[in-house]
Amino acid sequence: MRKILLLLSCMLLVFAPALYAQVHPVNGKILDENGSPVPFASVKIKGTNSGTFADAKGIFTIPLKEGAVLVVSGIGYIPLQVTVNSNELAITLKTDVQSLNEVVVTGLGEATSRKRVPLDIGTLNAKNIAKTATVSIEQGLQGQIAGAQITQNNGQPGSGYNIILRGINNLISSDPMVLVDGVENKDLSSIDPSIVDHIEVAKGAAAGMLYGAQGANGVIQIFTKKGSRNQRPNITFATKMSSDKILRGDRSLVASKHHWKTDEQGNILNSEGDILKADANGYWEDPVEDLDVDASNDKPYLLPTYDHLKQGYRDALTFTNSLSITGGGNNFDYAFTGSRLDQQDVFSNKFNRTSLGVNLGIELAKGLTIRSSTQAILGFDDLLGGNRFNLVNSYPFIDFLHKDTTGMIVRKAKNENQLNSLSERQWHDRNNKSTKIYQNFNVNYKFPKFVELDFKYGYNVRNADNYSFYHNQESAVTTELYWGPSIDGAITDYYTRNTYQNALTSLFFRTDFKQDFHLNVPIRTTTQAVYDWRAEDNRFFYAQGVGLPTFPPYNLTVANTKTVSDNNSSGYNYSTRTFGFLVNQSIDFAEWIGISGGFRSDYSSEFGAGSKATTFPRGTIYIRPSEFMKLSWLSDWKLRGAFATAGTPPDVYTRQVTLDAGTLGVGGVSLSIPSTAHNNDLKIQVSKELEVGTDISVLPTTGDWLSRITLGATYWKRKSTDAIQVADVAQSTGASGLISNLTTLSSHGVDLSLDITTANKKNFIWNTAVRWGFTKTMVDKVSNHQTVVSGEFGLKEGEELGIFYGQSPLHSLDQLKVDGKTPYIDPADRSNYTLVNGNVVDTRTNAAKLTAADDLKKIGQAYPDFTASLINTFTIFQAFTVSFQFDWTHGNNTYNLTRQWMYRDKISRDYDDVINVNGKSGAYAAYYSSMYNTLQPQSWYVEDGSFIRLRDVSLTYDATRLIHARWLKRLSVTLGGRNLLTFTKYHGLDPETTTSVDSQGSSLDGVGAFKGVDYFTVPNLKSYQVGINVGF
Template identity: 50%
Template sequence: MRNLLTPMLTLLAGLLLYGSATAQTRLTGRVTDPSGEPIPNATIREKGTRHGTSANERGVFTLTVSSERAILVITAVGYDAIEEPVRGRPSVTVQLNLDTHTLSDVVVTGVGVATSKKKVAIDVASVSAQDFAKSATSDIGSALIGQIAGAQIQQTTGSPNSSVNIILRGINTINNGPGPIILVDGIKVSDINGIDPAIVDHVEVVKGAAAGMLYGSEGANGAIQIFTKRGARNSRMAVTVSSKLSLDNVLTGKRPLNAGFHHYVTDAQGYVLDATGNRLTHDAVGYWPDPVEEDYNSNPSVTNSEPFVGLPLYNHLKQAYQQASTYTNAVNILGGGDKTDYSFTASRLDQQSIFGNKYNRTNMTLNLGLQLAKGLTFRTNTQGIFGYDDLLNGNRFGLINTYPWIDFTWRDSIGNLVLKPKNENQLNSLSERQWHQHYNKSYRVLQDVGLNYKFRRFLELDYKIGVDFNITDAYDYYLNQDGTLQSDLFWGPSREGSVTDQYTLYTKVNSLATAFLRVDFDKDLKLHIPLKSTTQFAYDYWSTNERYYYAEGTSLPPFQPANINLATNKTSGDYAEARTSYGLLLNETLDYANLFGVSGGFRSDYSSEFGDAHTPFTFPRGTVYFRPSELMHSTEVTDWKLRAAYGSAGTPPTGAYDRQVTLNTATLGGGVSLTLPTTASNPELKVQRTYELEIGTDLTLAPAKGPWLSSLTLSGSYWQHKSKDVIQIAQVAPSSGYGGTDDNLVDLSSKGVDLSLDAFVANMRNFSWTLGVRFGKAATTLDKVSNGKDVITGEFISRQGQQLGTFYGQEPLHSIGQLEADGKTPYISPSQAANYTLVNGNVVNTTTYQGMVTNAADLKVMGHALPKYTASLINRFTVLKRLALSVQFDMVHGNSIYNITRQWLYRDRLSKDFDQPVTIAGKTGAFVAYYNSYYNSTSPISWFIEDGSFIRLRDVSLTYTLDPSWLGHTRFVRSLALTVGGRNLLTFTKYHGLDPENTGSDSNNNFNLGVDDFGIPNMKSYQFGLTAGF
């Protein structure tokens, strides 16, 4: 019996295995867009199972399904999902239609939870990393320039590792920068700088207080949220490797800064003479005496028209700046299993500076997601950012504000670069590298952990905690310079040298617990009402701690290396500060089908920085949207939404202890003394509040059915906001011992328009064209100032009732009969009027050739630092399926620049202006007395105000993706793309400086915008890149 049973069981098992094998079907297929182009990385899964895969670069996939009756679900970013029955076919071709309803269907920032853009009542801009300018190699801020309507993002310097200035919808404060808060996957971090662009999936931006209410006392200036790349479940490992080289040269403007002729005393042969009557030459240590100038005061007909004879002339811009190279290399690995997804990215940035120094940064990121149980997910994201630089002082003004015959690369008899090349207390900045060694090491870790649980119905719980941990270790060493041949100037605090060690430890912690209660009145409550309710409650806690230590030694021995122990004088010190804030958020949203929705809520914040630390500051918000397209049923108007929002958010005080009494310490003999700080504390200091109203519309049209202009999306917003309780330093009685006190004394108001247009201009088999236009207009007015008095910052004034960023100063007289500020007294007596004439619209004395200017009490509006509008034009073309061209032009229009660089060149009569001839009293020449009369070292004058408008070719890139068939039959390499491009290749401007963007570098002073004080210009770059997928 047993002998008979064994073969029967074997036969039965074989039949079962055969039946199982024959039930499964191996399927191949291809996913394309409407023009027949493949859609790489489309996700294909069998409905009702865990079987799934993704398409390769050719849109091809292979999948084993459970039966011939299986149904495939195909999805891809930017396309409508479809279901495709197999019906026993061995292969299928699936076409996905473009999702024309929105370019980015779901947003999070400003609404707190992933929400369809159809139902968002605020303006949320979303930028995919695929749309980043190919030339933005090193930082996210640069990649966002020109991409967001209404965002004024300015690269003010070409120095490596420099941040961009970001102003979203006007200015809300006066004492600290107007930057938005930065979030990474929902967690606040200290800075956008250093975060690797290679890890970014997309970026969302909300621009004002109406959306910023969710972020409470830090949300008035908007928010930028970075969403990092994630893997996909049930997908094979995909590896992407990229490498890029950038050749960078400094922008040098259209016109030389310095004069090409001179007005100095010469001998009979035209050689320039010194004060002793000898021909000009340098001495044995490289020092040049000053030339003797013709006396243009006693002889106003002296012109700046003599050629340089017998003197070597040098291009000081070429001596100041050199070509630099930037190398960027990155690898990204992503994929996922049944219940996991992962993304690992490693990158390296090596960036030379135009001064011969370097900056490098290594980034390593791991983003890991796990499904722990049904409805329960866990995610951890770890970023390590490690930086090093040996950057030195980038000030090269001394090379420009000098005589053209000085060679700053000249070395003396012992091989040292000249320290002091002329009779001025000014060092040769090229010599700094010989005597100054510096390095700065930074170690930054961004760690966030999240846990999310979705109950079967109604409730979702989410918890995130993140830490931004940053260590900076700086070393500064000035060598002993006793052996130099020039003894009157030296680098550093002491001629005998110094060494300084600095160490900073900074930690920011953000903990966010959120509960969502969702009720569908139709499905959950069976009320047959298409109404959905979402209630959000959140507790947000954040704190920062900073510790700083330093030790310094001066008077070092002449040998190297030296340390603090060898110094004659030693000092040390430390500083610490801590801040803590937390807030409660309650927000309710009601959506009626897809037709309309309303929301309302508030957030209350407590903080150690403002108030009395136990009284909350509350920020309300209400929003509404209505979608007429739901009622129109039009094929041409595919989506139309009207929206409005009103909300409030805050900006905290600048200092951690502005409301608390503090004392300074100092050494006194053998003990310690306590002194009062310059600014008194204010225990009643409030948070700075901004109230914003935003009204807008989002409209998507399908103007044509063919390949031309198949989709057009327009988004527009009008906004206005008022900032109350803005902090200003108020005057106090001298007897108090303080110079002033922080108080909530200033009111500001802003208004503007944001417009954005995106269009599929052409979508054909061998040609596609997308167009993007961004436009923003904003203006901020100083409504109220303490006691109505002018705010004086350095050389500039801000006045109540005028726009913030308005330049005031003296100006040339434009009429011989012009009156003084009293409106009665003429500047020029009528009896003397015959001695004056107009030259290019300015009053000039015909005897002295000097221009006449208003007096110091008669200040005029000279211009405005902030532009009337900013705009961008972005075009992307794809030709013959594999050749992609991207071109971006940025425009800044209507702003003024105060050219302090040009003003300082007037001091020594070195400006190129002195070469320009004018006609005075019938005589024509480049009169020195005329130009010199407009130089004023103590107050601004409109003579140096220039039009700062410009149009810049921000980015151009050409990418060719190789046909996979060229790679042979290997399945290892899935894609290969070559890119050539450039950044800042063309600039159209009337500005006479090096770079119209290189202004307002002091981001902590909103009264000093639009000033060119000869910083480091931006770079013109040529780039070459290679990207491979495996």
């Protein structure tokens, strides 16, 4: 018996390792650093192609041998190798800071690894937003997305931004679609930057069509901060103060000397021959011009002169404060946010915004989650008009802060039909109160296999109450000009209520042939079907009372004349409805290759109930050669391509005949047709876009320097047909123009994004990012092949979009007229002309000679050849972080309309410049005055608008280690500056803040020009900032 037992024991010892090495099930749970599950993480057996995926709760089961090694990875986490030594595993993955941008949401909410995204999607995380970008999300996006041109309209608070993501797609608007947590939102500028978790930008139609017919201009998606499950409350408080002042360029706008008639002592004379001086109320007559052709602008001012920019703009302060509380339990998470922005205006007024947010997520049952996101934004401003035309375009000896005999600031300071804008705040009170509520709901259910259902609903309400009160000005010293519609005062109330709804119902059907069907084929498929419904309603009401008493109370009741309206230049009522269907099928073979294809069909109320759907197809492909090559230095390499068609619908009611209503006599009603006729044959503007590109990440060294280089490169081309434009029509039609589909545009460009881990040492980390984008849009066709001229711009077949079009000085003595035969200067008369700095000048008058009014040509280009950014971030001793960002815009021109207006009054700084005419030198006023050309577009005022700007610089010190307290998680102090340096040849105040207006400041539409003209625009602000961030 003992021998038998001994034999069995020996056999057990011999076979025990073999028995132990048999396959047995291993259960595991994958969590992040906060204890929250990492859903759908990949679990692979090292050295094999076998593996599995975790479920939505991070749980997995896999058959393994003891001692096997698992490679666990999740999107956005550092891969981890785990040696199996038990049947139950608890695995914690750390966030991979290097790959935070590696997850994007394509389509309508489908999270996908960037390695398998076949489109060029720009991404920006909250941690990478410039420290000085605290006022708006657009500030944070500037320079961060390759190819995107994002410029602030002007330096006033709340002025908004001009955004061009990928060239010009149509002639009416370049505005992209904005989504917040997957639901469309109409107001990007009002969203508080402190609630942003990350941002994704789909730049063109190839990606934008997934979001509806309105996505042809591209899409900006905002993802708000959320809490984390099983996390204790995390409290963060941030405060920042900024000192702001306008950018002023590197030279004065105004000449330092003059050429007016003077007496023997050098005193400027008036038309009566007396010494020029102001009257008791600060009013100045015009000086008398010296009409001698040799009059030189070299006389010094003996009068006191004033810095009108200093009088018109003050230094302003901006304060931002924000508080967030995030956390969660076993099956829920929460995020509470609040912020306050108080921004002084450089015009002595103010703007403030209070934002409150709640983001709650709950898992009601296995696979069933509900999320609610609420944002309430309360705004107030008392901003007055920012027009500084009268100040900038005035004689330097005028004191615009002069008090008249009644103690009020001078209203009319010179002989011109212009009021002193600094006097407005004494006669005009206004305020705008706004309330904005953004409510998003999301219900998501993941079936145990295959099917996922997702429903999103957004309800946005925006109310604006604008009050304007012009005091009775009959007691003012100057009464021929007054503020407001009447000298006896007026009260105006505007009220606007806009509601926008967006409902998205999505079904995803996913299969994994290997996991679901036990086939040895690594194919994964996703079928996506979406129903998208949108509704917008706008309610506008206006009431005005004119003729107020000189004593309170001031209200509409006491006004002499009362007017009400719900349709005028300030607003109107409208309702629109759209709905559509998206179907998309994607197939991925392992991690090697993937294709997708689908279509979207949309219906719009603009086309009526019986209209047909507009259907747009799409297709994408990606190939990852790095999966075949398996090179140690090649981290990832992807080739990608995409094609799509997208559309831009006509504006509201432009396909319907509408009438304007007014009053007629007493109790009567008048009807009239609009000056621009609508067109029921209008079609959707269609864009067809192809993009091809590559994303590659290499590991040049295994050391601390140049450890990773990542490049994204994209070439794209697009054709836009049936672009909507206003066509001239015969006066007999009763309209000045007809809205029609008239123009065809073609565009192409290249976008490059380069990210380098320059150094990654224990006490020194250096990251570099470069963004570069080139785009060109050509006008292929204009109806009837006519050149359309609007303001300073021309729309001409065969030329680039956004050209300046006008006259120019003659540049040769034998230059021919527009007929190509007749010379401008008779050969017999050419001895009286010479060239001065390349311009033909009459030596008898010192005046330049210009081309004829019918001889118009391209004289400049508003859009740049390319834009680029250089961003560097240094972390030193794990405590100091230094970052700076340079933005470069190159190859564009700016039409300096401000300078042209200053030529009218002969006060431009140019008048100080000495020229040589046929051997005689002087700052000849006749030469410069001849360039004025009665404000018609002229090449003399087209300047190089290129610039390099130090957009952002900051120094952050992490002081957490200085305070040893368990309750303190972080404490940091930041010093920063924005727009501190600008390198440019431009002679105006700021080459960046330009607009699209004519010589009188009226907005231009229909020529595809959205910027390029400097018309007394409020410049950008130079800011110095200090901020503190505390975490508990």
